Amino acid sequence: MADLQAIAENIIKGQAPKVQELVQEALDEGTPVREILHDGLIAGMNVVGAKFKNNEFYVPEVLIAARAMKQGMELIRPRLIEEKVEPLGRAAIGTVKGDLHDIGKNLVSMMLEGAGFEVVDLGIDVPPEKFIDAVNSQGTQIICMSALLTTTMPSMQTTIEALKEAGIGDNIRVMIGGAPVTQAYADQIGADGYAPDAASAAEKAKELIEEMKK
Ligand code: B1M
Numbered sequence: 001m002a003d004l005q006a007i008a009e010n011i012i013k014g015q016a017p018k019v020q021e022l023v024q025e026a027l028d029e030g031t032p033v034r035e036i037l038h039d040g041l042i043a044g045m046n047v048v049g050a051k052f053k054n055n056e057f058y059v060p061e062v063l064i065a066a067r068a069m070k071q072g073m074e075l076i077r078p079r080l081i082e083e084k085v086e087p088l089g090r091a092a093i094g095t096v097k098g099d100l101h102d103i104g105k106n107l108v109s110m111m112l113e114g115a116g117f118e119v120v121d122l123g124i125d126v127p128p129e130k131f132i133d134a135v136n137s138q139g140t141q142i143i144c145m146s147a148l149l150t151t152t153m154p155s156m157q158t159t160i161e162a163l164k165e166a167g168i169g170d171n172i173r174v175m176i177g178g179a180p181v182t183q184a185y186a187d188q189i190g191a192d193g194y195a196p197d198a199a200s201a202a203e204k205a206k207e208l209i210e211e212m213k214k
Pocket of ligand 1: 059098099100101102103104105107108143144145146147148149150151175176177178179180194195196197198199201
């Protein structure tokens with residue numbers, strides 16, 4: 001019997017080689033790929049997210065756990081595609097135009113992936129057109145914007161306006177975050193969601209996807 005609990009535990013410990021070994025074993029034994037994903041990899045990242053939120057884990061532990069998850073994902077990705085396993089949702093993430101800070105954005109991206117989202121990472125200094133293009137060409141459902149500078153926060157509003165002008169604002173959800181960003185700012189510029197940290201961002205994205213299904 002594949003030990004999915006052990007996969008989760010080794011994600012939490014950030015033991016990438018052990019995760020790979022256990023995932024491969026589970027695949028060889030014919031464990032359904034959905035189970036490996038949900039009860040192994042995602043289950044582990046959920047714990048990592050909770051620990052990060054409670055300040056039991058800091059950035060390095062999350063990065064190491066996320067690396068272990070990514071290596072496990074590499075092994076199952078071809079099977080997920082083959083078996084047409086749908087992701088929880090499709091998100092595109094980027095640090096907004098003029099802003100080069102990407103550490104927090106990368107953490108959010110990893111937590112979203114860990115929660116079961118397909119994530120397109122658009123990188124840093126992302127202009128509105130690139131976000132629009134992600135929606136049109138990748139089927140993005142949630143646009144995630146990060147800003148670390150008070151001077152680049154207005155790029156979030158510009159992007160929301162550009163999404164509306166492109167006629168796609170109603171079909172997607174927009175989530176924002178970053179150290180200077182607040183819920184009040186999100187309300188002010190018409191963003192659908194705000195999260196103060198990477199673990200909360202994954203939870204908020206799940207909420208937004210649920211809302212969209214209603
Ligand atoms: Co810059 N920098 N920086 N910097 N830098 C800050 C942000 C600053 C607060 C430092 C300071 O003055 N005390 C200040 C901003 C002041 C302001 O506007 N309020 C600042 C400045 C001024 C600058 C420059 C202008 C400096 C200069 O050149 N004169 C310049 C700007 C460059 C540019 O972007 N155009 C600059 C450059 C840089 C470096 C390149 C040197 C480097 C970035 C390297 C990189 O990212 N690859 C850097 C760094 C490292 C910082 C500090 C030290 C650390 C930022 C960080 O990574 N934090 C920062 C000071 C500080 O915070 N102590 C500072 C860790 C990270 C995990 O947290 O990004 O907040 P954070 O992400 C969190 C949450 O915010 C949230 O989740 C994450 C994890 O929990 N979150 C989201 C983030 N995005 C989210 C999106 C979501 C939801 C949640 O939904 C989509």
